[in-house]
Amino acid sequence: MKRTIEKVAVLGSGIMGSRIACHFANIGVKVLLLDIRPKELSEAEKKKGLTLESPSVKNRIVDKALADTLSSKPSPIYEKDFAGRITTGNFDDDLHRLSDYDWIIEVIVENLEIKQGLFEKVEKYRKAGSLISSNTSGIPIHLMADNRSEDFQKCFAGTHFFNPPRYLRLLEIIPGPQTKPEIVDFLMDYGDRFLGKETVLCKDTPAFIANRIGVYAIMSAIHTIEDMGMGVSEVDKLTGTVIGRAKSGTFRTLDVVGLDTTVHVANNLHKVLEHDESRQRFELPKSVSVLKENEWYGDKSGKGFYHMIRHDDGSKELKEIDFSTYTYKPAEKPKIKALDAAKGIENLRKRIKFLVNFEDKSGEFYRKTFFDLFRYCSNRIPEIADDLYRIDQAVCAGFGWEYGPFENWDILGVSDTVKKMEESGDKPAEWVYEMLDAGIGSFYQVIDGKRNYYHIGSKSYQEVPGLEDFILLDTLKSANKKIWSNEGASIYDLGEEVIGLEFHTKMNSLGQEVVEGINKAIGLAEQSYKGLVIGNEGPNFSAGANLAMLYMYAGDQDFDEIDLMIAQFQQTMMRARFSSVPVVVAPHNMALGGGCELSLHADLVQAHAELYMGLVEVGVGLIPAGGGTKEMTLRFSQSLTSGDVALNRLQETFMNIATAKVSTSAAEAAGLGYLEQKDSISINRKRQLAEARQKVLMLHDAGYTQPLERKDIRVFGKSSLALFEAGITGMRYGSYISEHDAKIARKLAWVMSGGDLSEATEVSEKYLLELEREAFLSLTGEKKTLERIHSILFKGKPLRN
Structure with a gap:
């Protein structure tokens, strides 16, 4: 049976219910959010002469809950307009509407009797075959569907979202005793593909x-x-x-x-x-x-x-x-001695092993807590999960851990750790000894390029299920798929004649090593592959350019070197644009400054839904000069229709850059012009690289041809300069910006206007790139710019001077 989810009803509008409703709205689903009716009027309602039958009173609880959720930070919704997909109502008047909904999710108070009472009412209206689930975190699933119909019980399960649902990846699926296997399979797949979750099958x-x-x-x-x-x-x-x-x-x-x-x-x-x-x-x-x-x-x-x-x-x-x-x-x-000693260890796995074995109070704390947790988890199999990988998946996705308990145990060395655990009285479960006696020394192993886990029942390795559609760089490393690397970047064979470039600098900043990696990857792809994916599995795609070298050159007033740096970076961005093979960039989380510029020059962007993208160079006293200013001016130009001057829209683009506007989601990035209609969004980050590879293959199979430089970018010279100057002057007089902010803004205005042209003119990309470079270079000679860069580098905070 093909099942489609177009409408979801969420019963209960508390913190969790409202946020679940928002996340379904994020992915385009129509949502009905219901809660109880008030039993008495508020003082404000009494003064207005309202009654308990007044529509605004009947939905007061649900409407307030939703409004409070939408105003909370971080926002539970990708874009404010998406809230229009949510309709509110109450249990007394609107339960009959459930007959039109594909999935009903209960998120009310953790009280079995109250839940059962609501389900009795729900059953009168739900359509046969529709999904029904509870977001309970503690009440046994098998008790909630007691006395319900056979169809209800077959379609019922626990779907435990973690709070906040938009940001935490875990969705636990807990079947009831009568839940149909195909319902479980659907929930596992839907949570993964559509909700972007790590779906973990749990026991009740x-x-x-x-x-x-x-x-x-x-x-x-x-x-x-x-x-x-x-x-x-x-x-x-x-x-x-x-x-x-x-x-x-x-x-x-x-x-x-x-x-x-x-x-x-x-x-x-x-x-x-x-x-x-x-x-x-x-x-x-x-x-x-x-x-x-x-x-x-x-x-x-x-x-x-x-x-x-x-x-x-x-x-x-x-x-x-x-x-x-x-x-x-x-x-x-x-001041912690162990942490000071570990400062130079960038590799997390090596750092964890170093800290747990460090001989001081901190190391003792780590050993006590790690060993105790390892013992406890080993004893929970098969009680809470038949397979150890489910425990790691659930804890990592639910609590934001980089590595789960069994993964950490592997990092420390299973056999050596077991001996230390015995000495501390934390003896693990017997199956761990059976594993070691069988000559198997780790819980996980990459075999033939696939991640395997130790399967206790068969006493052998089995492939971790559900990863078939993912590209995991850690697995590729273990499978010897790396084909080139330097200190800041690595190139991998992603399969199907596509290669991938990964950054691994601090904060994935774009320094000389990354620039070299981009050029090397494009060269290899043009020579032997169908195309290139640029993406990584770090916490952020890229925090922007590496400012340290720039700061050193600017401090020495070595402007020739700065000019060379900018020119090389621009050339690299343009090479990504004009390569003879498709280049797809896969940004996630922070994609700032140069990270944003690289995305702007890709043939396609495969963005993760959580994307904080922006051109933020003004924060360090500069303007975007890796083609970012040029590209946003070009995008404005190509959006113009015949006879459409639309300088106000150009000013919007100018203000986004001048105020370092950063998107709060991929959806907002599209609204800001950083993503285009041709670009795509991955809701599940683990699928992002595989989906980016698919875009490369799509472009190749469609007969990819190398783009040509644009020479028809419409700029407005004096007309737009005058408009920008009026805005800059007004903001300066209102003390909204500093004098240095105004100077930076004028440099930006000059580039976006094409200089002091007497009339609207069509110019080339090369022309705007030269203006970018000149403006950037002049700002590196400003004392206040150096002060801003110094504050970011040495204090980790922006400076407004």
Whole structure:
């Protein structure tokens, strides 16, 4: 049976329900969001003379919840206009509308009786065969569909989204005892392809997989922290990005999520896990109990493990809880010997191994928490999952870990770690010993270019399912598919006669090594392949050009070298544009400055939905000079229709660059002109490189021909210069911009106008590139520009001077 999801009904408009509704709206689905009707009027409604039957009153709860969600940051929706895909209503008046919906998702209070009561009403209206699911995080799935019809039970499952649904990749699928296999298969596939999720099949066990393991890791770690007398800031520094976990670390994450949420899950697990050998670790540590008693739940209550004090003069002071007194003290900036020693280790796998084996208090903390978690996870198979890779997938996608427990165990060396675990009293499950006795020394291995995991039942490696449609660079590295590399970039054979270029500099900045890599990759592709994909698996596609070399040359006033650098970068961008084979760029997350310019010059862009793209050079006192200013002027020009001057639209493009406007999604990037109609968006980042390769093949098979330089770019000279100058002067008089901002803006205006031309004229790309380079070069001689670059390089923050 072919199943299409065109309409989704979300029952419950709380934080989770509204955000799930927004994410379905993000992908183009029509959504009906329902909640209860108010039982009494508010004071404002009474003053207006409204009644409980007034339409605005009946939907007050759902409308307010949705409005609050849409105004929250980070935004749950790709573009504001997408909210128009959501219709609101209430349970009393609108449940009959469910007969027209393909999927009904319940997201109400975690109370079995209330859920069952709602499902009884829903069954009167849902159409046979429609999907129905619950977003519960704790109530057993098999209990919720009791006493429902056979069709209801066959189409019912748990679909546990993690909050916030737009940003966290995990979607746990939990079948009920009667759920049809084809329904499970559909949910797994739909979550992956359409919702961009890491879909993980779970058993109907308490807290499923991610929360069972993730909350255990948190609670066990806090017990260890209290035993070792460690502090809040110290622990957050140790448990953040340095070991491949969320930047916020342990305690800041708890404050953001809300300690009450974690407490609820932990208490429930302690109550129901009577046969769990580590049940006592779910008991609330003293620190958590004290915060709970004081209702210091984190950001939602204003106090948690941290407390931000805002003084009357507008200044802020961050404090942290002192575990010895449970009062707040100034937040510490701890000096940690292990982290200082690991600073030079860029490779995360090597850094994790170094830190866990470091002989000091930090290393001891890592060993205690890592070994305990390894033991616990080994004992959860087959209880919560038959296969170990599901635990890694769920924890990584749900909690933002770079590597899951079994992956970390592999990094440390399974056999050596088991010996250390035994010494510390953390003996793992028997199947781990059976694996080692069989001569298998790791949980994962790349075999014939495919990722395999140790399958406990067969005592052998099996291919990790679901990766057939992905291109994973880590796997290609292990399969010896690298064909060239330098310090900043690598080229891989992606298969099907397509090669891929990966950046691996700090923040994937575009320095000399990356420029060399781009030229080398294009040369190889033109010589022996159908085309090239430029993309990577780093946290960000590229934060822009490497400013360090520019700063050095500018400080020495070596303008010839700067001119050569800019010319080389421009030539590289133009080579991407005018290569004889298709070049597809696959940006994700940050694609700033030069990263944006490279995307602008691709034949096609295969963007990830989470794309923060923009030309941000004005923030460091410069203008885009890698073809970015030229390209945005060209795109404006080609959008003009006969007789359409539309200088106001040119001014919009100018303002986007002059204010360093960055998109908050790929959809917004298209609205800003950074993406074009021909470009595509991948909702699942793991599919992005494979989909980019497919675009290369599509262009090749269509008979790709090398583009020609455009010589028909319409610029307006004095007319647009006058318009820009009026705006710049007005903003300067209003103190919205500094004098240096105005100087930069005038340089930008000069390029986009084509210079001081007396009338509208058609110019070439080469002409605008020369203007770009001249403007950029002149700004590198400005003291205030150097101050801005210095602030970014050495303080990590933009300077407005």
